[in-house]
Amino acid sequence: MGSPGRSHRRLPQAPDRKTSIQEAALLPISRRQALALGGAALLAGSAGDARAASPQGQLTWAVHVSLAPTWFDPAETPGMITPFMLLYALHDAMVKPMPGQTAAPCLADAWKMAPDGLSYEFTVRKDVTFHNGEPVTAEDVKFSFERYRGTSASVMKERVAAVETPDARTVRFVLKKPWPDFLTFYSSATGAGWIVPKKYIQQVGEEGFKKAPIGAGPYKFVSFTPGVELVFEAFEGYWRKLPSVKRLVLKVIPEESTRLAALKRGEVDIAYSIRGELAEELQRTPGFTLKPVVIQGTFWLYFPEQWDPKSPWHDLRVREAAALAMDYKSINEALTLGYSRVANSIIPDSFEFFWKPPPAVYDPRQAKALLAAAGFRNGFDAGDYYCDASYANLAEAVLNNLQEVGIRVKLRPLERAAFFSAYAEKKLKNIIQAASGAFGNAATRLDAFVMKGGTYAYGHYDDLEALFAEQAVELDQKKRTELLHKIQRLVHERVIYAPIWQLAFINGQGKRVRESALGLIEGHAYSAPYEDVTINTG
Amino acid sequence: MSVTTHPTAVPAPAPIAFWRLKGFPLIPVLILLLIALVAIFADVLAPYDPEIGSLARRFRPPAWQEGGSMAHLLGTDHVGRDVLSRLMYGARVSMIVGLAAVLFAGVLGTFLGIVSGYLGGWVDQVIMRLTDTWLALPGLTFAIFLAAIVGPSELNIIFILGGVYWTRYARVIRSEVLSLKEREFVNLAIVAGCSRRAIMWHHILPNVINSAVVLATLMLGIVIVTEAALSFLGVGVPPPRPAWGLMLADGKKGLMVGYWWLTVLPGLCIMLMVLSANLLGDWLRVKLDPQLRQL
Amino acid sequence: MTAEPLLSLENLSTHYVSQQGSRVVRAVDDVTLSLNAGESLGIVGESGSGKTTLALTILRLLPPAARIVSGRLVFDGEDLRTKSDSEMRRVRGKRIAMVLQDPMASLNPLFSIGDQVGEPIRVHEGASRASAWQRAVGLLKSVRIASPEMRVRQYPHEMSGGMRQRIVGAIGISCGPRLLIADEPTTSLDLTIQAQYLDLLRDLQRRHALTLIFITHNLGIVARMCNRLAVMYAGRVVEQGPVARIFNAPAHPYTQALLGSLPRMSDERERLTAIEGQPPDLASLPPGCAFAARCPMAFARCAAEAPPEFTLGEGRTARCWLAAPATARAPLSAHAVGGEGGAHAEGIGG
Amino acid sequence: MKHYIARRVGYSLLSLLLLSLTIFLFVRVTGDPASLLVEPGASPQDIENVHRQLGLDQPLWVQYWQFIASLAQGDLGQSFYYRTPVLDLYFQRLPNSLLLAAVAMAFSLLIGIPSGIIAAVRVGRMWDSAGKIFALLGLSLPSFWVGLVLILVFTVWLGWLPSSGSGTALHVLMPAFALGWYFAAAHMRLTRSSMLEVLGSEYVKLARLKGLPEALVIGKHAFKNALIPVITLAGINLVVMINVAVVVEMVFAWPGIGRLLYEGISFRDFPVVQGVVVIGGAMIILVNLAIDIVYALIDPRIRLAG
């Protein structure tokens, strides 16, 4: 087993990925914890469930984001989760996260790593076909990998020396040097392992493929109106099982209240992203179900002026006071009905090398005491509080808490794009409320948000830099873990960040749905796998 | 609109005879006065800080409804802030934003309209082409656009709305100046030796003020409603400031859930203010200046 | 003079009443006039003297604030005051026609000439569209419009100003009215065009045996067009009678002054006779003669008591104490009031 | 006349050019679309790549020139987000927008014209005020609020109308009403004022003098003339509606141009924003041009005006 082998820390090998820019919740892609490397690949157990009856009926989703045709193409996976909403229907991957498994064998029914760690060999499942009836072959796998140009494409291509196809069902990835994270990247962090039909694409060209995509997934493409509506139809030749629902319709409804109304009237069966009081309302309404999923998006307060000795935020006690001032439970109850997770870290608890901090504490009295000790008996004017305008509701609640202990701030919600560019360009001051749903592990997260030169780091601590440099070349997984835990502990103790929560993404399910497939795959915000979706026939 | 090119004779605008209040919109004016008073004395009148609430007290209904209490006469919002206090301070924010934006648009548009109409020639061409261009931009979208560039703050919203709507003044004022320019007193002022600046300032401006004022009453409504729409899209007056438009946008989810007071009350305030301003404007329009009928 | 006049007004008064009822404007006050068929009457007065209101009173087309408060209004033997609105509608356009001040603006830009000329025929005689058009062609011909068959199909904007005047004239005579009222028909026109229009009206009068009422502030038009004259001042007819008589020997000082104030082409005088002061406010008329304040010959009685209408013979009347039979002979010569005066302060009126 | 038309066309082209320049510069200062198309923290090379791919690495004037050059060929470029030609997107949405605008206009005129006429003719003070206030209410209430109330009442409570989307005749009712009501006040005002103007005109006086029944005077002579400016305004507003229906389209998930534009702005999808605004602007400029020319043709007074 090789080391992560990072010679250059800045290599974007597992870069942070922002979620879809417009959706309301941050959704991570990575499902890389507990990877079963080299383990005996499990056959998809449910393959035999396929009922003899042909697919029937139709289910409609109210989608909160504007669907883009690039999402039909795994090669363009842009580093956000939203495309997987469509990929799970239209395409299939060699290995992908499935219910109960983070790396389930799909188009590959088996794979193994060479003992020297320098190559991976996959076997393509037998008798699997694309929607047009063509068989899925090793050539398609190679083609798909080489065609892949989405997120982390350069990293993968840099490390993969060659893709060999000794026979129609065997694909071998030859690495330049050992790369233990290869399977993570191939199976879940990127779209490189999602297979597209080589012949068809060469036939119709890239444009043609985008207009009429064909894949090996459980649903066939029927029609698409950009930003409006997408229709799928069951692919009866899907290998895993026969989909139960004949047609899937995804309708874009940007306004949350309207999604709820549509769900209630039965125009749609599943509505994505229903929050706050609307979720409460849905919970109260008989026949409707809330489907919350905790995703890997963490939220926090950041104090960009903590390195400026003249700033109040330079004082650790003030930062601690801010963290203590937040009424985590009430905020969670109010905004996400208590479904979010108060993990007290900027790193999702599912990440590799995650260090579990002590639970977050709400103690306004202590906060006031700390402020007084820092010389702010009557509180202080803390300037601006920047946030992404779509999370102004969270900001308002936090701001309330801060005001209560005497940290007086002025909310400055910025429109999303403006916020992120200002954040990255280090133009923001005072307090920043931000979030990340980026892929990766603890190290990548720290790299971007804590370390010198990190995209979103406004300053650094020398001791942390030293520790981080140390872990970057540490080959021993255990030692590396220790180092990263230590850094995380220091980040926690110094209150470099005041973490808020790990967001719960709440969806609504209507009466006609028996199985929405929401939450089946851990951390996946949307319905998946689609072949598991069923209609209530009773 | 560029269809209002009919040259119409301008009757001498008589000063308003307030003692002859035919059809005077008494109720609307009283409403506007009331709003103004509340706005001025919000600090004294409001029982709570409008920006601070408590999550423990969120979604309290108005006092008369089951679950309501006298502590919060008009209930509380999604972060437990007192709705009555927010409405009172909201009057202030909305009035300031509305009036300032209208003033900004009015001053800019009137100035450009006068300069363009009076000087004519290439100055007129430049200003009118600019106005045409500006008018061809969809107003609300343009505002969103500007908000995305400068970031929303109360001051920015004022400039954005003013910057979007000055064209209406420029158009109307220019066409009025064009007809005023042909009036004999302007020619006589030239004969008397007045400079162009003096003519614009002493002879033209006083005669277009009426129109500008009428236009302002009508614009006030448009500005306030646009501000609400910006809030709906998340780029209006930033929270937690108590602006009516923002309250309405914030409360919109509550509408589906039965928290009617969060939307109905600020909606009512906006409606009353805009309606009153419009009714007053209509009356002024008829009263002051028949030229403005085409607005 | 025939026994039965075509139009006779007896002590007719029309007042404007403000909404609160506090302000009463006596626009037409106690007017008695009669007009025989075929005559042409000029009603002369300054703006605000009530002459237009008088015309609208005859047609009963008054604005909502105006009321006919008293008097009789007999046309062709019928009292128009007692007629219902729909009966009046059948009088307007059919038996009494009127042409307005601005012939250019009197045509509706959206309807063809044929439709507009034929409209009264269709409304009053129930004619079909086709036959109304047929008649319209004839009417256009009678007002000397070339190629009327083509013109009926055209729209007002395709006509020259002169043609539009003629068309308005054609509309006026379309149903063969007995009385034609022309309200300031030439104020907006150039001299040479004005002459054309007056020519046309005179021609129409002659050929259609019309009785004409000319409303104007221009004594010249009356001199040219009319055989009878009524001079209005402050809502009242201060003097009326045959045109030549009045021009030669005006009985009322106002008429005298008016005639004296006109500059004449042939005149050698250095100064004009000016009428001092301003016309009075119709809402607050003095108790006596309305002209008294400006009258060079006024005496005590004039300010105290309004003179009644005195009959002077030859069909003439005058509302002036000087014309009263009991007093001394009224000065009948215009020269009697000349020579004096000058531009004195008009005073700050109203 | 030829000169006049040529001049007006010239001005219109100039305005259009200015518009394209304005919008071009504005979209470019609102932020870098690359920051939204790549994940945060992407390497400078990645951003560079995106820039090169989108042609954003060129100097501004080159970009503008390319934009104008392809515009002249009827090519509005390709959406960054949808990877689809902007023109295709536009024409996909246009029928919806036209439908919405047309029905909204019908609602607007249905409210505006009668209330305007009643206000002008003053049938009764109460009806006058009631109509006027109803028309003004549309202006006074933010359309998203009206939209949500409509959904609440007609979808959630009564279940009569679909909440959102398009497809059937029922779908268009609520968004069209919410949009149309906003414009009703303007149409009411104009109807009222032009009716008043026409009622005071010489030809209406003449119509009365002809002895026409009052219904005919108002219904035929006055109404038809008074309607002309209203129809003109309605023509302009129809185009305006297509472009400003953002809020209504968001609330009702109506797949129209307004939403496309809004999404374009929020995704910094330059080609979409430029394309939609330029087409919209061109439509408005063209309608104005057409109106000016038609007016000049039928109304000789205009040719005398500077």
Place this chain on the structure above:
Amino acid sequence: MSALLEAAGLSKHFPARRGLFGGDHGVVRAVDDISFSIDNGRTLGVVGESGCGKTTTAKLVLGLETPTAGAIRFDGRDLAGLDAVGRRHYRKSVQAVFQDPFASLSPRMRISAIIAEPLITNEAVTATDVRRRVLELLDLVGLPQRSADLFPHEFSGGQRQRIAIARALAVSPKLVVLDEPVSALDVSIRAQILNLLRDLQDRLGLSYLFIAHDLAAVAHMSHEIVVMYLGKIVEAGDARTLARHPKHPYTQALFSAALPSHPEERREEVVLAGEVPSPLKPPAGCRFHPRCPHAMPRCAQAAPALIQVEGRMVACHLYGT
């Protein structure tokens, strides 16, 4: 007597903006090569129908328009060559009274400010001097002194015209341009104003450029008369002679169309056919020929020159050689 103001070969052409009849012409020849002069203390009357160029002539004299060609000399100095001081002097020397007494007074200024404006603009005077002068002027035009603090809408038409006259006299001009000064007034008021104007001329030695369509008023007021048709002078000369014995067919028609002041005043009536053509497309040759009862073939070809005929100038082929 030396001429106070002299116009030589004066032309003003406007570009045909938005002209429906644009075509080849492209310019409106509002005033086309006219010459006239006004002597000290005299009145020059200009008559003609709408579109004849009389108002443009007034504007040229007032400096409200710049001539396309020709020159205006005032006190022997060419206006075009004046420096700033000279121009200011000219501004002070030439003032105007316009037709519409309702439009010529700025409705939002007090009478004192209206009357004083030319004074304050042109001279450095103290407030008390200004006030004194305003009261003087009010006196001069026969208005009570308390008028100074009122607004224009509080006055009747005749009174407003008096105010306008007072304003014009504020800077003691030598020449006053009177553009239809009484046409908007009530009949009974006209004589007051005309008398006032004549009195002022006598007292102050003013010169007038009197423009009107009311022939009788022009004849009454003027020493010399100029008759214009479509931008050209058709006849000019001593007022009385011209009024009694017009030579040019247009002048004849015009004076014939003038309404009689007495029903028994019978004159030969010449009713012209047709309407005044558009100045955008004036007829070739003599501009009057399409309407002229005496038109000859050559009238359509050559424009007649203004020549001396029996003590006045006439532009007509009837009198040519």
